[in-house]
Amino acid sequence: MPFPGKKNILLIAVWLTLTHPPAMAVSSQSRFEPAPSMPNPAASSGTANLGNPVDAHWHARANQAISGLKHRVANGIPFQLNERMARLDRLEHLPGGNDIELTEKFRRLLEAYRIELDYAKNIEAYRDLLRIGNDERLVEFLRVGSLALYYQTLDEHEAGIWDKRRGLWLKLSSEDNEAISQGLRIAKKIEPPQLMVLPLFGPDKPGMSSRSATSNSTSPPAIESTDEISAALVGKENLFASVREFAANLKGTYPWPLPGMTGVDDKNLLDQLTDSQRIATIDGMTLLFTLQDKLLDAQAGISKFKGPVYQPTGQASEREVLRIGDFTLIAGGRYLIYSPETARLIELARQPENGLLDLAGDFARQDSTVLARVAIDPSSGQTLQLLVQVPNLAERIDQGGPVGYLILVLAGLAYSVSAYRFIKLTLIGKRIQRQLQSDVRHLDNPLGRILSRLEQSAMTDEEALYLVIDDALASEQAQLDHALTFLKLIAAVAPMLGLLGTVTGMIETFQTITLHGSGDPKLMSSGISEALVTTVEGLVTAIPLLLLHSLLSSKSQSLGAVLEAHAAVALAQRLDARTPVGQRPAGLSR
Numbered sequence: 001m002p003f004p005g006k007k008n009i010l011l012i013a014v015w016l017t018l019t020h021p022p023a024m025a026v027s028s029q030s031r032f033e034p035a036p037s038m039p040n041p042a043a044s045s046g047t048a049n050l051g052n053p054v055d056a057h058w059h060a061r062a063n064q065a066i067s068g069l070k071h072r073v074a075n076g077i078p079f080q081l082n083e084r085m086a087r088l089d090r091l092e093h094l095p096g097g098n099d100i101e102l103t104e105k106f107r108r109l110l111e112a113y114r115i116e117l118d119y120a121k122n123i124e125a126y127r128d129l130l131r132i133g134n135d136e137r138l139v140e141f142l143r144v145g146s147l148a149l150y151y152q153t154l155d156e157h158e159a160g161i162w163d164k165r166r167g168l169w170l171k172l173s174s175e176d177n178e179a180i181s182q183g184l185r186i187a188k189k190i191e192p193p194q195l196m197v198l199p200l201f202g203p204d205k206p207g208m209s210s211r212s213a214t215s216n217s218t219s220p221p222a223i224e225s226t227d228e229i230s231a232a233l234v235g236k237e238n239l240f241a242s243v244r245e246f247a248a249n250l251k252g253t254y255p256w257p258l259p260g261m262t263g264v265d266d267k268n269l270l271d272q273l274t275d276s277q278r279i280a281t282i283d284g285m286t287l288l289f290t291l292q293d294k295l296l297d298a299q300a301g302i303s304k305f306k307g308p309v310y311q312p313t314g315q316a317s318e319r320e321v322l323r324i325g326d327f328t329l330i331a332g333g334r335y336l337i338y339s340p341e342t343a344r345l346i347e348l349a350r351q352p353e354n355g356l357l358d359l360a361g362d363f364a365r366q367d368s369t370v371l372a373r374v375a376i377d378p379s380s381g382q383t384l385q386l387l388v389q390v391p392n393l394a395e396r397i398d399q400g401g402p403v404g405y406l407i408l409v410l411a412g413l414a415y416s417v418s419a420y421r422f423i424k425l426t427l428i429g430k431r432i433q434r435q436l437q438s439d440v441r442h443l444d445n446p447l448g449r450i451l452s453r454l455e456q457s458a459m460t461d462e463e464a465l466y467l468v469i470d471d472a473l474a475s476e477q478a479q480l481d482h483a484l485t486f487l488k489l490i491a492a493v494a495p496m497l498g499l500l501g502t503v504t505g506m507i508e509t510f511q512t513i514t515l516h517g518s519g520d521p522k523l524m525s526s527g528i529s530e531a532l533v534t535t536v537e538g539l540v541t542a543i544p545l546l547l548l549h550s551l552l553s554s555k556s557q558s559l560g561a562v563l564e565a566h567a568a569v570a571l572a573q574r575l576d577a578r579t580p581v582g583q584r585p586a587g588l589s590r
Contacts, residue, residue, distance in 0.1 A: 057282060058102055058106075058239075058282070058285075059102060059105075061282055061285055061286065062102075062105050062106055062109055063092065065109055065289045066088060066091055066092045066109060066112075067092075068289070068293065069088055069109075069112060069113065069116070070085065070088045070092075072116075072293070072296065073085060073088065073116075075164075076146060076164065076300060077143070077146060077147075077148065077149040077162050077164055077300075078149065078162065079119075079124075079141065079143045079149050080126075084116075087112060087115075088112060091105070091108050091109060091112060094108065099236055099238075099239070100238075102236075102239065103236065103238045103239040103242060106239055106242060106243070107239075107242045110242065110243070110246040113246075113289075113292045114246070114249070114250075116146075116296060117250075117253075117292070117295065117296065117299070119143075119145065119146055120145045120146040120147075120296065120299035120300065120325065120326055121145060121299070121326050121380060122145065122378075123142070123143060123144050123145065123183070123186070123187045123378045124141075124142075124143045124187055125140060125141065125142055125143075125183075125184045125187035125188050126140075126141050126143075127139070127140055127141070128141055130151050130169075132169055137153065138154065139151045139152060139153050139154065140152045140153075140154065140184055142180055142183050142184050142187055143187075144183070144196075144198065144325075144327070144376070144378070145299060145300075145325050145326055145327065146296070146299055146300040146325070147200070147299070147300060147301075147302070147324070147325035147326075147327070148161060148162070148198065148200055149161070149162040150162075150172075150180050150183070150198075151169070152177065152180045152181065152184060156177070156181055157177070158171065158177065159171070159172045159176060159177040159180040159181075160172055161199060161371070163201070165201075165368075165369070170371070172199060172371075176198075176199045176373070179196070179197050179198055179199070179373070180198070182196065182197075183196050183198060183378075186378060187378075193378055193379045193382070193383050194383060195352060195356065195375040195376070195377055195383060195384075196375065196376055196377075196378055197356070197359065197373050197374070197375045198373065198374070198376060199371045199372065199373050200302065200324070200363070200371070200372065200373075200374055200376075201302070201368055201369065201370065201371060201372075202302070202363065202366030202367045202368045202369070202370050202372055203302045203303060203304050203322055203363075203364065203366070203368060204301050204302055204303050204304075204368050240279050240280060243273060243280050243285070243288070244273060244274055244275075244276065247270050247273035247274045247288065248274045250270060250292075251267075251270040251271075251274060254295070255338060255340030255343065258295070258298065259305075259307070259321065259323055259329060259338050259345060266291050266294075269284075269287055269288065269291060270291075272284070273288060298323065298325075298326075299325050299326045300325065301325070302322070302323070302324050302325065302368075303322075303323050304320055304321065304322055304323070304364075305320075305321055305323065306318060306319070306320050306321070307319070307321055307345060308344070308345065309321065309331050309336060309345045309346070309347055310344050310345065310346045310347065311347050312347060312348075312349040319331045319332055320332075320364075321336065321345060322360075322363075322364045324374065324376055325376075326380055327376045327377050327378065327380055327381075328374075328375070328376045328377050328381075328384075329345065329381075330360045330363075330364060330374075331345070331347070332361075333357050333358070333360050333361030333364065334347055334348070334351055334357065334360070335347075335348050335351060335352065335357075335360065335384055336348065337381050337384055337385055338381065348384060348385075348387060350387050350390075350392070351387075352375065352384075352387065356375040359372075359373055359374050359375060360374060360375065396533060397533070397537075399526070399529040399530055399533045400501060400530060400533040400534045400537055401501065401504070401505075401530045401534070403497055403498075403500055403501035403504060403530075403534050404501060404530070404533055404534045404537050406497060407494055407497045407498065407501070407534065407537045407538055407541055408537060408541075410490050410493070410494060410497075410541065411490070411494065411537070411540070411541035411545075413490075414486070414487055414490040414491075414541070414545050415544075415545075415548075417483050417486060417487060418487060418545070418548040418549075418552065420483075421482070421483055421484070421487075421552050422548075422551070422552060422555075425480065425552065425555045425556060425559065426555075428445060428446065428480070428559060429555075429559055431444055431445035431448075432445050432446065432447045432559065432562060432563075435447045435448045435451075436566070441455070446476035446479065446480070446559070446563055447562070447563055447566055447567075449472070449476065450469070450472040450473065450476060450563060450566075450567050450570075451566075451567070451570050453468065453472050454468060454469060454472070454567070454570055454571065454574060455574075462575055465571055465574060465575065466571070469567050469568075469570075469571050472567070473560075473563060473564060473567055476560075476563055477556075477560045477563070480556040480559055480560055481553075481556050484549060484552055484553055484556065487545055487548060487549045487552070488545075488549050490541070490542075490545055491541075491542045491545035491546045491549060492542070494537075494538045494539075494541035494542040494545070495538045495539060495542045496538070497534070497538055498534045498535045498536070498537060498538020498539060499535070499538070500534070501530060501531065501533070501534020501535065501537075501538070502531040502532075502534060502535050503531075504530065504531075504534075505527045505528060505529070505530030505531030505532070505534065506527065506528075506531050507527070508526065508527030508530065509524050509526075509527030509528055509531070510527075511527075512524050512526075512527060
């Protein structure tokens with residue numbers, strides 16, 4: 001009798017694995033068996049059918065997972081229900097009578113899971129019919145992963161959110177309606193990705209997350225060992241290859257362990273599923289489906305968990321973390337990011353504006369039945385990480401270089417002088433008004449000094465008095481126009497300095513291109529930033545100074561006109577009072 005081939009030994013090993021599945025409490029190592037090398041066998045192979053207990057076992061497991069997925073779709077947010085349910089219906093009716101059909105069924109089942117996982121990671125805007133009772137309208141839908149579904153009428157006057165706990169639509173306020181409008185623009189890529197402030201139901205209480213039929217189900221009974229099992233396993237290499245490929249994609253797409261999930265066992269499961277030297281058992285497939293259900297639950301809910309959070313200083317502290325689907329992580333009212341390289345939660349060194357932080361803190365305290373607004377990151381953390389790289393005001397000013405600092409010094413000096421002169425002219429105007437209401441000459445205002453000088457003059461000649469008044473007016477007008485020429489000069493010089501910074505920045509950019517080429521735009525960003533920042537600083541300095549110069553000049557001229565008018569009246573009275581009325585020549589009248 002010839003020595004049995006290696007393929008027969010492999011088939012016997014796989015048969016023993018499938019017919020004796022370990023209990024769920026056994027370590028994950030026992031859910032996979034080593035797969036020896038598989039040279040060309042001499043053993044015969046045949047076509048299996050559902051009469052084979054091995055195929056029936058795998059077929060039952062596939063149908064069980066399909067039923068659980070259909071239950072999840074039917075009880076989740078109702079987006080594209082017809083398309084998703086039709087996909088699962090077709091999958092449920094696929095035959096599994098031979099190895100090729102069974103492999104195709106598992107491949108398409110894993111593909112259906114992948115599609116549902118992809119839905120949970122992105123946002124989408126689309127038009128469809130909204131049916132509420134007998135009312136049917138065409139509206140815009142905004143889907144935020146599998147977390148929330150909103151609608152907005154085409155005229156943008158009404159918006160609502162799907163309440164998955166009660167299975168009905170709730171109308172939103174006008175303020176929330178504006179947030180939905182912004183979310184739709186971001187989903188349509190009309191606006192760049194940014195934090196979206198949306199109304200959501202509060203965090204789930206522990207133990208309230210949904211569980212799928214797969215995670216609740218019990219394992220099928222172990223199949224009876226027969227002589228036909230070894231022949232039934234032939235041809236399932238493609239099935240195991242599909243499982244390994246799916247597990248590898250799942251492992252590469254998501255960071256393991258995931259925040260808020262017991263990720264050590266999950267990571268070990270994926271490591272073993274992707275091992276080409278191992279073959280998945282029925283229990284291994286059950287755990288894979290359970291893992292995907294856990295992942296879908298986490299993506300579709302808002303939950304809390306406790307874990308170590310690393311602050312910007314590098315120190316870790318145990319904190320309560322709020323996970324909002326696959327989009328946002330919050331702890332203590334501050335936003336976090338998850339680092340896949342270190343598998344750590346890290347607090348952002350630079351946080352969004354205070355208003356968004358207040359919303360985050362308030363949302364964490366809400367109940368799961370209450371709608372509250374919170375900022376989420378539609379890019380699943382990428383936008384938040386870019387916040388750290390966006391320069392603040394001090395860093396932006398520093399990009400302007402020496403020319404930029406010179407412009408800012410001149411701008412600060414000019415603005416200070418403008419504020420001083422505005423206050424000074426306002427006080428002078430009030431003192432002039434007080435002088436007009438008093439018969440006593442006060443020397444703290446220009447009008448009082450002019451009138452006092454006229455009264456103290458002993459000259460009686462008309463021309464001489466005109467010269468006295470003219471000299472006094474010129475002196476006071478010069479005081480009123482003090483520093484206005486300086487402001488006009490700065491307003492003219494600032495744009496020229498901005499142009500100088502533009503030229504020096506472009507020179508630096510071209511030097512960088514000459515040395516390093518144009519392959520990396522970041523190398524050129526320094527020079528371009530200097531060119532643009534100095535241009536902006538020059539314009540920001542010049543434009544307000546021109547307006548301030550015009551305002552101060554107008555105020556100075558109006559005060560000068562008041563001085564001229566009252567000085568002319570005082571001069572006329574002085575000239576009129578020189579000659580007594582009875583001694584005036586005939587024909588002269590007042």
